[in-house]
Amino acid sequence: KNEVEQSPQNLTAQEGEFITINCSYSVGISALHWLQQHPGGGIVSLFMLSSGKKKHGRLIATINIQEKHSSLHITASHPRDSAVYICAVAHSGGGTDGLTFGKGTHLIIQP
Amino acid sequence: SAVISQKPSRDICQRGTSLTIQCQVDSQVTMMFWYRQQPGQSLTLIATANQGSEATYESGFVIDKFPISRPNLTFSTLTVSNMSPEDSSIYLCSVVTGLYEQYFGPGTRLTVT
Numbered sequence: 001k002n003e004v005e006q007s008p009q010n011l012t013a014q015e016g017e018f019i020t021i022n023c024s025y026s027v028g029i030s031a032l033h034w035l036q037q038h039p040g041g042g043i044v045s046l047f048m049l050s051s052g053k054k055k056h057g058r059l060i061a062t063i064n065i066q067e068k069h070s071s072l073h074i075t076a077s078h079p080r081d082s083a084v085y086i087c088a089v090a091h092s093g094g095g096t097d098g099l100t101f102g103k104g105t106h107l108i109i110q111p
Numbered sequence: 112s113a114v115i116s117q118k119p120s121r122d123i124c125q126r127g128t129s130l131t132i133q134c135q136v137d138s139q140v141t142m143m144f145w146y147r148q149q150p151g152q153s154l155t156l157i158a159t160a161n162q163g164s165e166a167t168y169e170s171g172f173v174i175d176k177f178p179i180s181r182p183n184l185t186f187s188t189l190t191v192s193n194m195s196p197e198d199s200s201i202y203l204c205s206v207v208t209g210l211y212e213q214y215f216g217p218g219t220r221l222t223v224t
Contacts, residue, residue, distance in 0.1 A: 004153075031211065033213055035213075035215075040217070040218070041148070041201045041203075041217065041218035041220055042215070042216075042217040042218055043203065043215035043218070044215070045212065045213045045214065045215070048211065048212065048213065086153070086154070088154075088213075090211075097159070098144050098146075098156040098159060098169070099154075099156070099205075099213070100156075101153040101154040101155075102153060103152070103153040104153065
């Protein structure tokens with residue numbers, strides 16, 4: 001069974017700061033997902049990665065398959081970025097057998 | 112893309128009763144999943160909802176407790192049976208598209224008293 005570890009568990013930062021959230025996993029995967037969960041519980045998929053790096057707006061996600069590690073970066077952070085960020089891994093077919101989730105990083109951006 | 116709706120969005124139920132959660136997708140999808148998120152915990156896969164056949168359950172989850180229906184490629188239900196306070200969780204429906212993109216429903220927040 002894959003163990004997915006995220007760090008930090010909680011992060012409070014000031015508006016404008018550069019944010020990094022880390023994710024490591026124990027078993028080889030077919031893809032890694034970064035998800036955002038808002039207080040109401042709804043989840044939005046931010047990125048799906050199988051190699052390299054992806055960028056969307058102020059969000060950047062990287063993955064190192066050999067080291068079994070991924071990072072999510074937020075540049076010029078804003079209070080609206082406050083949410084729980086979850087790393088999840090897929091073992092086959094990009095997630096066709098479901099995902100294994102980390103416990104999430106609770107991010108608060110203060111104005 | 113896929114847009115998913117769930118009903119109800121939240122409910123408060125009494126111990127020993129059952130609740131059926133509905134998941135509707137705006138397009139046909141092959142892969143549909145049900146997850147549970149207990150308070151302060153990560154999401155855990157309950158089962159894969161298979162169209163036209165029995166769901167495939169993960170270790171620790173059984174059909175008698177969490178019966179699932181998948182009558183077609185756009186709809187599924189999850190029933191939480193004989194509820195106890197330990198069943199208080201957010202229940203989420205998720206789909207995977209042909210491009211391996213993951214989409215999640217808004218969740219059903221269940222409180223059992």
